[in-house]
Amino acid sequence: MSLASPVKKGYVRPLDLKHGRVDMGHGAGGRAMAQLISELFAAAFANEHLDRGDDVAVLPAPAPGDRLVVATDAHVVSPLFFPGGDIGCLSVHGTVNDLAVMGARPLYLAASFILEEGFPLAELARIVQSMAHASREAGVPVVTGDTKVVEQGKGDGVFITTTGVGALPAGREIGGANARPGDAILVSGTLGDHGMAIMAQRESLAFDSEIASDTAALHGLVAAMLEAVPTIRVLRDPTRGGLATTLNEIATQSGVGMDLDEAAIPVHPQVAAACELLGLDPLYVANEGKLIAICAAEDAERLLATMRAHPLGQRAARIGTVTADPNAFVQIRTAFGGRRMVDWLSGEQLPRIC
Amino acid sequence: MKYVDEFRDGALAAKLAEAIAREADPGRRYAFMEFCGGHTHAISRYGVTDLLPANVRMIHGPGCPVCVLPIGRIDMAIRLALARPDVTICTYGDCLRVPASDGLSLLKAKARGADIRMVYSAADALALAQKMPDREVVFFAIGFETTTPPTALVLRQAQALGHANFSVLCNHVLTPSAILTILESPEVRELGTVPLDGFIGPAHVSTIIGSRPYAFFAEEYRKPVVIAGFEPLDVMQAIRMLIRQVNEGRAEVENEFTRAVTPDGNLKAQAIVSEVFEPRRSFEWRGLREVPYSALRIRGPFAAWDAEAKFGLEFVSVPDNRACECGAILRGVKTPTDCKLFGTVCTPENPMGSCMVSSEGACAAHYNYGRFRDVPVVAGMTR
Numbered sequence: 099m100s101l102a103s104p105v106k107k108g109y110v111r112p113l114d115l116k117h118g119r120v121d122m123g124h125g126a127g128g129r130a131m132a133q134l135i136s137e138l139f140a141a142a143f144a145n146e147h148l149d150r151g152d153d154v155a156v157l158p159a160p161a162p163g164d165r166l167v168v169a170t171d172a173h174v175v176s177p178l179f180f181p182g183g184d185i186g187c188l189s190v191h192g193t194v195n196d197l198a199v200m201g202a203r204p205l206y207l208a209a210s211f212i213l214e215e216g217f218p219l220a221e222l223a224r225i226v227q228s229m230a231h232a233s234r235e236a237g238v239p240v241v242t243g244d245t246k247v248v249e250q251g252k253g254d255g256v257f258i259t260t261t262g263v264g265a266l267p268a269g270r271e272i273g274g275a276n277a278r279p280g281d282a283i284l285v286s287g288t289l290g291d292h293g294m295a296i297m298a299q300r301e302s303l304a305f306d307s308e309i310a311s312d313t314a315a316l317h318g319l320v321a322a323m324l325e326a327v328p329t330i331r332v333l334r335d336p337t338r339g340g341l342a343t344t345l346n347e348i349a350t351q352s353g354v355g356m357d358l359d360e361a362a363i364p365v366h367p368q369v370a371a372a373c374e375l376l377g378l379d380p381l382y383v384a385n386e387g388k389l390i391a392i393c394a395a396e397d398a399e400r401l402l403a404t405m406r407a408h409p410l411g412q413r414a415a416r417i418g419t420v421t422a423d424p425n426a427f428v429q430i431r432t433a434f435g436g437r438r439m440v441d442w443l444s445g446e447q448l449p450r451i452c
Numbered sequence: 453m454k455y456v457d458e459f460r461d462g463a464l465a466a467k468l469a470e471a472i473a474r475e476a477d478p479g480r481r482y483a484f485m486e487f488c489g490g491h492t493h494a495i496s497r498y499g500v501t502d503l504l505p506a507n508v509r510m511i512h513g514p515g516c517p518v519c520v521l522p523i524g525r526i527d528m529a530i531r532l533a534l535a536r537p538d539v540t541i542c543t544y545g546d547c548l549r550v551p552a553s554d555g556l557s558l559l560k561a562k563a564r565g566a567d568i569r570m571v572y573s574a575a576d577a578l579a580l581a582q583k584m585p586d587r588e589v590v591f592f593a594i595g596f597e598t599t600t601p602p603t604a605l606v607l608r609q610a611q612a613l614g615h616a617n618f619s620v621l622c623n624h625v626l627t628p629s630a631i632l633t634i635l636e637s638p639e640v641r642e643l644g645t646v647p648l649d650g651f652i653g654p655a656h657v658s659t660i661i662g663s664r665p666y667a668f669f670a671e672e673y674r675k676p677v678v679i680a681g682f683e684p685l686d687v688m689q690a691i692r693m694l695i696r697q698v699n700e701g702r703a704e705v706e707n708e709f710t711r712a713v714t715p716d717g718n719l720k721a722q723a724i725v726s727e728v729f730e731p732r733r734s735f736e737w738r739g740l741r742e743v744p745y746s747a748l749r750i751r752g753p754f755a756a757w758d759a760e761a762k763f764g765l766e767f768v769s770v771p772d773n774r775a776c777e778c779g780a781i782l783r784g785v786k787t788p789t790d791c792k793l794f795g796t797v798c799t800p801e802n803p804m805g806s807c808m809v810s811s812e813g814a815c816a817a818h819y820n821y822g823r824f825r826d827v828p829v830v831a832g833m834t835r
């Protein structure tokens with residue numbers, strides 16, 4: 099993202115952020131692009147690395163012994179704005195959380211925008227502001243970036259890819275393959291809020307209530323958790339595919355089974371009601387501000403207390419136990435008193451008819 | 453989970469389970485078919501099987517509209533959408549993934565450029581046609597008696613408002629004929645060879661057609677029918693009522709779902725349906741083959757809104773895999789694990805037969821929710 103604008107102030111009209119629209123010129127590498135970058139992106143994300151205006155960010159090496167972790171995530175969400183957030187803050191939180199659940203300290207973000215010709219600059223500005231706010235709040239600056247414009251009809255308004263760099267302290271080993279029989283399974287709060295907020299908005303379902311996305315950066319919560327229990331074995335953010343998919347991934351990676359207690363799994367009543375209406379299972383609905391933690395049984399209570407003491411973990415709950423099962427089956431005791439599997443989803447979860 | 457309401461109360465379920473265990477005669481076996489996919493879903497989703505004594509077995513019937521839709525009908529929609537770029541196909545989400553011929557599905561056809569959209573109701577499809585006057589909008593209608601009245605309504609509306617760019621590809625099917633086919637199958641007819649001791653009657657379907665259409669099965673075939681709601685406690689209560697009937701040698705139609713079902717059903721809805729639709733002489737069901745008078749087609753006065761007539765669509769039958777045991781499973785003669793293809797060749801990602809298509813089908817329900825029971829070491833696990 100080159101910032102040195104060849105545009106001399108006073109000779110050009112500033113970007114019309116109120117009524118203007120993205121046009122092909124904003125991606126053509128000329129004056130219009132330079133203007134977009136300096137007046138919108140650079141102004142919003144301003145920090146010492148980005149402000150240098152080079153095409154790369156030059157960053158200090160991490161502390162001796164730390165390892166570098168990198169994560170990248172493309173964000174394509176429709177609608178772009180939803181109760182509780184928008185694609186901008188989501189693109190920050192998503193990548194920050196990918197780093198955080200490895201136990202890494204998120205340091206920097208790179209952002210790449212694909213804009214569709216005709217997209218209102220006012221909405222773009224809203225998205226960029228929200229992103230800048232999220233990145234400042236998380237303390238993880240956007241230090242470099244890129245912008246491309248595609249013809250009308252070839253994009254969905256805005257796509258954002260964010261890449262994050264973090265530092266992983268020596269000796270910290272958190273990973274999906276570490277779960278062991280007897281371990282406790284914890285979640286940080288109610289499930290399905292993000293996915294249901296999006297779906298309610300997209301299908302313009304007339305719910306009485308506002309279901310808001312839970313999108314949030316989790317590294318603060320993770321830091322507190324690791325301080326209380328440094329030996330946490332697995333952390334994962336159950337995004338697309340929800341809790342069910344994430345637990346199946348971990349069970350497969352670790353070669354263990356899982357035994358869940360449905361009555362203990364927190365679900366917001368409005369999310370449950372909306373799921374019911376659409377014939378969806380909240381266990382498979384996406385989250386953007388929740389995490390799953392697996393730790394030794396003896397550490398579970400301490401970890402749970404720490405989570406609950408944090409604003410993002412108030413409704414944390416212990417929802418089950420890791421079992422010895424070479425089939426890697428995730429099972430659940432239903433609130434009704436029976437048992438079933440919580441299997442991988444086949445395809446995308448679609449609303450049921452009849 | 454916090455939506456445990458009065459119909460899902462675990463403590464009540466435990467009490468009902470005790471009552472069922474008390475009433476079920478240990479000296480005999482009970483096999484009941486829940487016809488409807490909604491019940492199959494409730495049984496699997498809440499683990500109802502675990503609350504039943506070992507001698508009470510539930511058989512998952514053919515009542516999932518997506519599962520029984522023959523491949524050839526989806527092919528019709530896909531062929532139309534691919535051949536005519538001016539056509540938009542709208543359908544319920546469930547239909548999108550059903551595998552069709554040539555490795556396609558509506559979802560995959562969409563990826564190849566066909567304009568296929570998911571809607572929540574027939575009315576949404578008509579609204580789309582109004583919004584896009586220069587496109588041909590075709591509603592791919594599926595479902596049992598429950599979803600038929602809304603389709604009939606939009607057909608009437610389309611006619612009244614003169615929406616020439618809207619039409620319906622009608623795949624609506626009828627519950628009683630399917631039950632009849634199961635009872636008429638040779639295995640079930642020869643008394644004793646198939647343990648089918650009674651039916652749980654559909655919930656939503658019965659709100660439309662009422663409880664009367666089932667009287668015939670109870671009388672003619674000596675099979676008790678209990679109409680039940682879709683909540684797991686409804687299902688358990690119905691099972692208890694069926695056990696009682698069997699024990700007492702009765703075969704009657706009973707209604708557990710009195711909060712919604714009456715003997716005559718919804719007469720207004722029935723009138724609209726018969727104004728717009730008439731029975732097809734025969735219709736192919738996936739898993740049951742041709743079933744006489746088991747589906748509806750659009751009546752002559754509405755031919756201009758009948759996609760089959762409008763676009764000259766032909767049905768070509770496409771057989772399931774030869775090894776597929778769906779037919780036998782739907783009749784209660786076999787269970788999913790009796791099929792050689794189960795879980796190996798045939799999985800929810802790549803279904804070979806109808807029972808694996810939607811999670812309300814017998815094979816998919818067992819695969820997704822219950823296959824841990826097939827593995828001894830895991831089945832023995834307790835907490």
Ligand code: SF4
Pocket residue numbers: 773775776777778781788791792793794795798799803804805806807808809815
């Ligand atoms: S496992 Fe597949 S092939 Fe076998 S009966 Fe079931 S659906 Fe048919």
